[in-house]
Amino acid sequence: MLATLAPRIERVAGKLPRRVFVLTSPEIWALWGGTFLESFREEPIVLFLPAGEKYKTIASVDKLLRQMVRAGGDRGSLLIAFGGGIVGDVGGFLAAIFMRGIRYVQVPTTFLSQVDSSVGGKTGVNLPEGKNLVGSFHHPLAVFADVDVLGTLPGRELRAGLMESVKAGIIRDRGLVRYMEENADAVLNRDTKALEKVIAASIRVKADVVNKDERESGLRMILNLGHTVGHAIEQVTKYKVLLHGEAVGWGMIAALYLGVKRRALTRDQAMRLERLVHRYADLPPLKLSVKRLAAATGADKKNVGGVRRFVLPMGIGNAGVVEDVTQAELEAAISYMLSHAKGPRH
Amino acid sequence: MLATLAPRIERVAGKLPRRVFVLTSPEIWALWGGTFLESFREEPIVLFLPAGEKYKTIASVDKLLRQMVRAGGDRGSLLIAFGGGIVGDVGGFLAAIFMRGIRYVQVPTTFLSQVDSSVGGKTGVNLPEGKNLVGSFHHPLAVFADVDVLGTLPGRELRAGLMESVKAGIIRDRGLVRYMEENADAVLNRDTKALEKVIAASIRVKADVVNKDERESGLRMILNLGHTVGHAIEQVTKYKVLLHGEAVGWGMIAALYLGVKRRALTRDQAMRLERLVHRYADLPPLKLSVKRLAAATGADKKNVGGVRRFVLPMGIGNAGVVEDVTQAELEAAISYMLSHAKGPRH
Numbered sequence: 001m002l003a004t005l006a007p008r009i010e011r012v013a014g015k016l017p018r019r020v021f022v023l024t025s026p027e028i029w030a031l032w033g034g035t036f037l038e039s040f041r042e043e044p045i046v047l048f049l050p051a052g053e054k055y056k057t058i059a060s061v062d063k064l065l066r067q068m069v070r071a072g073g074d075r076g077s078l079l080i081a082f083g084g085g086i087v088g089d090v091g092g093f094l095a096a097i098f099m100r101g102i103r104y105v106q107v108p109t110t111f112l113s114q115v116d117s118s119v120g121g122k123t124g125v126n127l128p129e130g131k132n133l134v135g136s137f138h139h140p141l142a143v144f145a146d147v148d149v150l151g152t153l154p155g156r157e158l159r160a161g162l163m164e165s166v167k168a169g170i171i172r173d174r175g176l177v178r179y180m181e182e183n184a185d186a187v188l189n190r191d192t193k194a195l196e197k198v199i200a201a202s203i204r205v206k207a208d209v210v211n212k213d214e215r216e217s218g219l220r221m222i223l224n225l226g227h228t229v230g231h232a233i234e235q236v237t238k239y240k241v242l243l244h245g246e247a248v249g250w251g252m253i254a255a256l257y258l259g260v261k262r263r264a265l266t267r268d269q270a271m272r273l274e275r276l277v278h279r280y281a282d283l284p285p286l287k288l289s290v291k292r293l294a295a296a297t298g299a300d301k302k303n304v305g306g307v308r309r310f311v312l313p314m315g316i317g318n319a320g321v322v323e324d325v326t327q328a329e330l331e332a333a334i335s336y337m338l339s340h341a342k343g344p345r346h
Numbered sequence: 347m348l349a350t351l352a353p354r355i356e357r358v359a360g361k362l363p364r365r366v367f368v369l370t371s372p373e374i375w376a377l378w379g380g381t382f383l384e385s386f387r388e389e390p391i392v393l394f395l396p397a398g399e400k401y402k403t404i405a406s407v408d409k410l411l412r413q414m415v416r417a418g419g420d421r422g423s424l425l426i427a428f429g430g431g432i433v434g435d436v437g438g439f440l441a442a443i444f445m446r447g448i449r450y451v452q453v454p455t456t457f458l459s460q461v462d463s464s465v466g467g468k469t470g471v472n473l474p475e476g477k478n479l480v481g482s483f484h485h486p487l488a489v490f491a492d493v494d495v496l497g498t499l500p501g502r503e504l505r506a507g508l509m510e511s512v513k514a515g516i517i518r519d520r521g522l523v524r525y526m527e528e529n530a531d532a533v534l535n536r537d538t539k540a541l542e543k544v545i546a547a548s549i550r551v552k553a554d555v556v557n558k559d560e561r562e563s564g565l566r567m568i569l570n571l572g573h574t575v576g577h578a579i580e581q582v583t584k585y586k587v588l589l590h591g592e593a594v595g596w597g598m599i600a601a602l603y604l605g606v607k608r609r610a611l612t613r614d615q616a617m618r619l620e621r622l623v624h625r626y627a628d629l630p631p632l633k634l635s636v637k638r639l640a641a642a643t644g645a646d647k648k649n650v651g652g653v654r655r656f657v658l659p660m661g662i663g664n665a666g667v668v669e670d671v672t673q674a675e676l677e678a679a680i681s682y683m684l685s686h687a688k689g690p691r692h
Contacts, residue, residue, distance in 0.1 A: 032523040062473075065404075096442070100481045124446060129410075129415040135446045136482060187392045312371060 002032060006039035009080070009105055012142045015332045019077040020044035020089055021068060028083045036082065036107075044080065045071045049090055053239035054123050056086045058134065061330065064094055064131055075099045078177045078336040082141075084110035084258050085117040085244065089135070091326075092123030096138035096296075103308040106143040110153055110162030111195075114145040115168070115202035131231050131239070149193055151224040155188075160245030162187065162280045165198050167252060168205035171222045174317030176201040178278065184279050219223050222319040225252030225311040229334060233295035235328075236288055249281040252313075253340055254333040259312045261320065261329060269316055274340070285341035294327065347492040348378060348453075352385035355426070355451055358488045365423040366390035367414060371397045371439040374429045374455050377498050377585050378460030380429065382453075387676040390426065391417045395436055399585035402432045403628070404480065410440055421445045425488075430456035430503075431463040431590065438469030442484035452489040457497055457541075460491040461514070461548035466556040469620055477585070483560065495543055501534075506591030508626040509572075511544050514596060516552035516619055517568045520663030522547040523622065536616050559564040568665040570599030574679060578642035582634055600683040601616065605658040605676060608668065615662055621684070625684050631687035636680045640673065 001008070010016060020043045022036070024119055029036075029046065037043060048054055068077070081091025081104060088106050095104035106118040124135015150158065162180075179197060180187065183278030185271035186194035206223065213220040226231040233242060242250075265273075277283075297308065310325045347354075368382070368390045375382075375392065381601015383389060393410055395401055427437025427450060434452050434660060441450035450610070452464040463486035469589065496504065508526075525543060526533065532540035552569065559566040576597030579588060588596075602616040611619075623629075656671045 058404060058411075062404045065480055066473055066475055069473060069479055072376065096478050097470070097482055098469065100483055124443070127412055127415060129412055133415055133445060134411055134443050136443055137446055265426060 001031055001037045001144060002035045002149065005036065005080075005107065006041070006142060009078075009142070013103060013105070015077060016040075016042070017076045017078050019071065019073050019075060021071070021073065022049055022082050023047045023064070023079060023087055023094065024082040025049055025084070025087055027051055028087075032082075032109070032149060045073075046254065049083070049087055051086070053086060053131075053234070053244075054276060056090055057126055058127070060090060061093060061097075061125055061281075063221040065098055068094070068098055073079060073098065073102075075102060077102050079104040079160060081105070082107040082109065083113075084108065085113040088113050088117050089123055089132070090125060092121075092138050093125060093135055096123050096136035096141075096147065101138065104138075104140050106140040108143065108145055109149045110160050111199070112160075112164055114147075114150075114161050115161065115226050116206060119203055119206045126239070130235055136217070145199070147192060147199065150190065150195065155158045156282065157243060157245075158190070158282050160189070160217035160243035160249070161199070161275070163249040163252070165202040166273075166276055167223075167225050167248065168202040169276075170313050170316065171311075171319035172205045172209065172224050172317060173201055175259055176205070177273070177316055180280070181272075181276060183217055188280070188330070218245045221309065221321050222311050225313065226253075226309075227321055228252040228301070228310055229293065229298050229337065232293045233286065233288065237286075241286075246281055246283060248336050249277050249283055250286065250337055253278055253335040255310070255312060257333045257336040258310065258325065258329060259314070259321045261332070262312060264312045264314045264320065265316070268285065270313075273313065273316065283341055286338055288338065290338065293334050295328050297330065324340075347490060348381045348495065349384045350428075351382065351453065351490060352387070353488060353673055355424075355442055355488070359410070359424060359449060359451070361537065362386075363418050363422045363424050365417065367393055367419065367423060367425045367426060367427050369393045369410070369433055371395055371430070371433060372426040373397055374433075377453070378400050378428075378495060378554065383428065392606045394435055394515040395429070397430075398516070399432060399472065399580075399590075402436055404471055404473070405427065405441060406436060407443075407471055410436070411444055411537070414440070414444055419444065419448075421477055423448050425450040426453055427451070428453040428455065429459075430454065431459040434459050434463050434479070437468055438467075438472060438484050438486065438661060439481055440473060441486075442469050442482035442575050444676070447484065449645065450484075454489065455495045457504050458510055459495075459507075460496075461507065461537075462510040462552060464489045464491070466547055467553045467560065469686075472585070476581055478631070491545070493538060493545065496536065496541065502590075503589060505534070506589035506595070507599070508544070509591035509595040509623070511548040512619075512622055512626060513569075513571050513594065514661065515622075516559075516598070516666060517571050517665035518551045518555065518663060519547055522551070523619070523662055524610070526675050527618075527622060528555040533659050534626070565669050567655065568657050571665055572599075572601050574643050574654075574656055575600040575639065577681065578639045579632065581633075581642045582621065582638055583656070587632075592627055592629060594681055595629055597622050598623055599686055601656070601658060601680040603682040604656065607656060607675065607678070610658045610660045610666065617625070618658075619659065619662065632684055634684065634686065636677050639680050640676050643676065 108114045121139035127133045164314040226248040230247035454460045454464040467485035473479045576593035579593045603622040
């Protein structure tokens with residue numbers, strides 16, 4: 001797919017404009033830049049964003065926008081975001097605000113970005129006060145996901161990305177939950193057929209939910225299962241310790257605990273799902289303060305009007321949103337999570 | 347109007363949310379803050395943007411977004427942009443990208459922002475490389491313009507703002523041109539009736555054009571009469587010497603010259619309109635290099651696909667866009683403009 005990208009883009013965007021920008025990371029470009037360029041008659045202008053959440057900032061956006069102006073970018077320019085979720089989020093945001101909006105396409109290279117962040121139109125960056133607090137809704141013209149690229153993805157990143165697939169199963173697709181339980185070895189060994197099955201099912205859940213509610217006024221919120229506590233962990237650890245998917249994995253464990261307390265699912269169901277999280281993710285112990293994590297959930301933008309919203313699994317393949325989680329419940333869920341690094345106790 | 351703002355906003359936005367932000371300048375707030383607050387039961391959170399184009403930057407946006415997070419802003423928050431064009435552009439952009447978009451209203455306090463920038467949904471900031479190169483389309487829920495506030499507006503700013511009304515007349519409303527010719531004293535002396543007449547006609551032109559073409563794919567471009575050269579002047583003088591309207595006034599003189607050369611209007615029509623520009627604006631001589639100004643037009647984002655677009659008046663009350671202005675024509679127009687500081691020669 002990657003070697004034939006230019007004509008594929010032209011099929012959705014028409015003739016390529018005078019200035020085509022590629023936002024990528026140095027690592028991805030070193031591995032795949034040659035293949036990427038094969039189908040372009042005129043070489044696009046390559047912009048680099050160093051890898052890591054710490055570069056997902058307004059300062060990076062500022063610098064990149066200036067590079068685009070100096071390279072002759074204009075309103076007709078097209079941007080290709082070629083990389084993982086951070087490249088996709090920043091690239092989409094650049095496209096959203098450069099000259100008040102230009103067209104872009106996503107070419108995600110990680111499992112996580114293929115199944116999750118490239119779909120849905122959310123773009124943006126972090127503030128020191130919290131993750132993804134700044135951004136736009138700006139949909140790509142198209143998403144081109146090449147499963148072959150995942151061959152070079154580090155195992156830890158694959159496992160972290162699979163947390164979003166586990167999440168997709170829990171909230172909306174019990175068939176996916178069962179498939180992931182029964183085919184864990186094949187998926188983790190990157191069997192192409194197994195990966196395609198999981199990726200396709202995950203994208204289907206995401207696209208289905210987003211189509212019904214782009215702006216997260218209702219249904220889309222269920223995609224945030226595990227994210228309230230997950231974001232709090234990332235924030236408290238300054239985005240340096242865990243991958244996003246790992247933080248979401250932890251957050252799902254807290255959410256499963258709360259789900260049981262609220263009788264939204266049975267203890268057996270929760271144990272089964274907690275095992276699934278641990279089967280895929282490698283979650284070493286976290287030494288963090290319960291109070292500090294609980295406080296950090298407050299700055300999460302999923303809270304509207306000061307109400308702390310929380311996504312709870314409801315059985316397997318369904319989820320709902322509650323708004324009345326108390327401080328005590330939240331702290332109990334976080335305590336449970338912190339004591340369950342090595343899998344469910346039973 | 348200003349003293350009854352809160353119920354007026356509630357009429358369009360529903361009950362005011364927990365966090366209402368006001369973006370304003372220290373000067374405006376010192377003059378009008380008391381009146382502004384009269385109708386609010388709960389005091390909104392006031393954010394300050396210092397006056398001046400040099401603060402219309404990504405750095406200011408970064409700082410303000412962080413203040414909004416720390417003050418407890420969330421997706422349900424509402425922002426009120428209370429000030430001139432820069433406050434409106436920056437406030438609209440904050441609202442566009444804070445938590446991927448919150449609601450806002452415009453309360454413009456300058457003539458220019460009342461007749462022009464508050465209408466149309468364009469928001470954004472400058473880069474060192476050029477003006478308004480970054481931003482979003484994000485429409486306010488409503489625009490509340492209080493003519494009484496103009497009483498404290500410095501005369502120079504009123505004159506600069508009136509350039510946009512002159513522009514509105516030239517491109518779309520010959521009746522407005524005639525009214526402004528015949529009632530210049532009343533308008534400049536801030537006769538309420540005369541001002542209301544000019545403001546209403548100017549807004550009508552803007553709203554009419556934007557309704558037909560929000561994204562500037564065609565018709566909306568005529569609103570940029572005078573802006574290609576105007577932006578170049580602002581950029582070369584680092585936004586420190588002229589007000590925006592003054593730069594547009596200069597740019598219109600260059601555009602009138604080009605219009606005559608292209609036989610889009612007669613020399614007599616051009617002289618009449620040039621006199622109108624000078625009747626309202628105070629344009630002292632500019633000591634700038636023709637070549638440098640011509641080069642600076644290249645970074646203007648109104649150029650798509652490398653083509654330099656130029657808005658030309660066509661008679662009085664009409665305008666069109668040409669794409670084939672040569673370097674020689676551009677330089678001749680800029681030379682003419684630079685030699686006409688003291689009004690048309692004849």
